[in-house]
Amino acid sequence: MSGLSSTLSIAKTAIAAQQYGLNVTGNNIANVNNPDYSVQNADQKNMKPALYGGFLFGTGVDTYQIRQSVDQLLEQRLTSAISTQASLEEQESYMRVLEGFFDESSETSISSVLTEFWSSWHDLANNPEGSSERVSVYENGEKLVSSFETADLSMDDLLQDINADIISAVQQINELTEKIAVLNGEIQSAENNRSANDLRDQRNRFVDELGALIDIDSFEQSDGGLIVNISNSFTLVNGVDTYGLSVQQKEVVLESSSGGDLVISDKITGGRVGGLLIMRDEVIPKYQAEIDELAREMIWAINYQHSQGAGLEYFSEPVVGDYAAGNSRWLTSYAFGDKIDFSKDFTMWVEDTTSVDTEYTKISIDMGISEAAISNWQGTAPGAVQSVYRLTVVDEAFLGNQQVTESDGDGLATVWGSTAGTSVTLDRAIAEQTLMIYGGPTGTTKSKSKMWGGTPSGPLLPLPRP
Secondary structure, eight states, X not given: XXXXXXXXXXXXXXXXXXXXXXXXXXXXXXXXXXXXXXXEEEEEEEOOOEEETTEEEOOOEEEEEEEEOOOHHHHHHHHHHHHHHHHHHHHHHHHHHHHHHTOTTSTTSHHHHHHHHHHHHHHHHHSTTOHHHXXXXXXXXXXXXXXXXXXXXXXXXXXXXXXXXHHHXXXXXXXXXXXXXXXXXXXXXXXXXXXXXXXXXXXXHHHXXXXXXXXXXXXXXXXXXXXXXXXXXXXXXXXXXXXXXEEETTEEEEEOTTSOEEEOGGGOOSHHHHHHHHIIIIXXXXXXXXXXXXXXXXXXXXXXXXXXXXXXXXXXXXXXOOOOOOTTOOGGGSTTGGGOOTTSOEEEEEEEOSSSSOEEEEEEEXXXXXXXXXXXXXXXXXXXXXXXXXXXXXTTEEETTEEEOOOOOTTSSEEEEXXXXXXXXXXXXXXXXXXXXXXXXXXXXXXXXXXXXXXXXSOOOOOOOO
16 A cells, blocks of 8 residues: 555544544643543554555554543542532531520630539628528529520431431432442443543532542442442442442441341441531530430539538428339439448437427438358359259347347349259259348458258348348
């Protein structure tokens, strides 16, 4: 192949190739303000050479691909950064709301109300019998209680708002995954030795929007389809298939490929949903717990100080309340029971006005607690089949000169034995056991008890307990 026709053919293909390049350049310029557009290049290559006169002659140039200038690694890093930014921005927006609850410059903030409360106590300390000072303490106390309740209720409302935002974000995630799956199918159909650049730009935009909602990672398959995962673990999109999210009992749940549902709330750390979950499950509960603890400590401290003295008037009506011990009946199961110092006596004053001269009587109650423990235990070896036998505590019994009025109940005295039969079990369970009673009127008391064939060798001692 040679001559004028060959030269004209080469010129023709060259002009066509350059025309394609101009078209691509014009498209790049036209999309200069399109944030979702990726710059494209017209890749050119030599055409197949022709053999003539024993030589291979070039036949010109051709455009073989319109390629995007996209670095997929940078795209993934950008999506990850968008996810992190969205999470932090979501947390910041709700932290600003929380900040308003504790704004020290506000007259209704907890800090300001606390200052007024302590100030009224200072005034009362200077004039303990002043009625106006007492009223001021009472009113400021009510304001403080109201501030605690308002802050707690406001944070509850904030939690409800967050739950609503999570539901909305999950719906957006499902919509985006459906769009990405549809584009996967279109790209797979359109690409055959060519690149569907505009469709890929659309898909990249949806991936970035998805990353702003939830932390994801993605990678492209050989056929052009995209796989999108949550936190490197759970698949949202696989080619044209999607796995939807839902919110069940306030938890984010993923529809599994196996047909079940997986709770993934604790796996989500980025995107709007990640920021919302952090605020809902970590930050706000922490603030609520701190307010509860502050209120609890103040209740105890103020009531404790009140218990050290008496008011202007004694109680004339029965003191009622809904405090009750738990099933264990231990004093520590009462509200604030863990704060009671049992090493001190309980003291109260009684005012008797039935006579001409009012009489006052001081009543003290010994709060000492006895403890019981069993030594030289000879029960069944650990790991064997066990049965439970309960010792009965005698009502209205006496230990020395101390009356014991506790009855039998859960946990008072439990003996573990084997299932080899009642007689054998009891022989093994209570074979010359030593019962130590601490804190009795005469100090520590030791008593031995033995049982054989199910018959006790002597009466069982009562176990004193609080």
